[in-house]
Amino acid sequence: MMRLSKVEIENFRGIEWAEIELDRDATVLVGENNTGKTSVLEALRLCLDVVKSDKTCNFTEYDFYRDETCQDLAACKPIVLTLSFLESEQYPWPEHIIQTLNEVIVGSDYSAIKLRVTARYDANSAELVQSWSFLDDADNEMVCKNGFIKDLRRLRPFFFQTTLRAAKDQFHGNSTYWASFLRNKDIDDNTRGSA
Numbered sequence: 001m002m003r004l005s006k007v008e009i010e011n012f013r014g015i016e017w018a019e020i021e022l023d024r025d026a027t028v029l030v031g032e033n034n035t036g037k038t039s040v041l042e043a044l045r046l047c048l049d050v051v052k053s054d055k056t057c058n059f060t061e062y063d064f065y066r067d068e069t070c071q072d073l074a075a076c077k078p079i080v081l082t083l084s085f086l087e088s089e090q091y092p093w094p095e096h097i098i099q100t101l102n103e104v105i106v107g108s109d110y111s112a113i114k115l116r117v118t119a120r121y122d123a124n125s126a127e128l129v130q131s132w133s134f135l136d137d138a139d140n141e142m143v144c145k146n147g148f149i150k151d152l153r154r155l156r157p158f159f160f161q162t163t164l165r166a167a168k169d170q171f172h173g174n175s176t177y178w179a180s181f182l183r184n185k186d187i188d189d190n191t192r193g194s195a
Helices: 037-049 095-104 148-155 164-170 178-182 189-194
Strands: 004-012 015-021 079-086 112-122 127-134
Touching: 004 037, 015 037, 037 079, 037 112, 095 148, 112 148
Parallel strands: none
Antiparallel strands: 004 015, 004 079, 079 112, 112 127
16 A cells, blocks of 8 residues: 655745654654644645646645745745655555556656645745655655646545544445545455445
């Protein structure tokens, strides 16, 4: 199974820069109030859950990091969120993932996929703009590969729950994400009926 291994966050909300290595089984964010735990989760949500198009920006002016040097939105540095999915010797990726995402996989010994989401203020249009891109081994943008974002989301779905009590709203047969799993032709009718 392909898992998210690392998150890099730059200029997002109260986080000027952070790099977080994620454990394969579970990662727990612990800290005082207002230290960025929710911001990390929101960064993941904006990268993986709300990927729609480059035509609308999912970020708001309140998502940009502010300090004494950038109180005005036009002076704020761009938001840069980089997600790394890494294969390992212990956890190799299945062949169907490698075949589907082959054009955006990098790495020599083991496969890696790096997705970068950026948001910035465009002074010409006076609007916020965002973009998604896959990165090569040298962290340069891969040209004309954005279409693979849909494949990545399908193969590595993401569920964001603000509270545990809201889980019942997402895990039923008509929900946005769960319904796609239930329609999977590889699931037998008995399993599908018990979901």
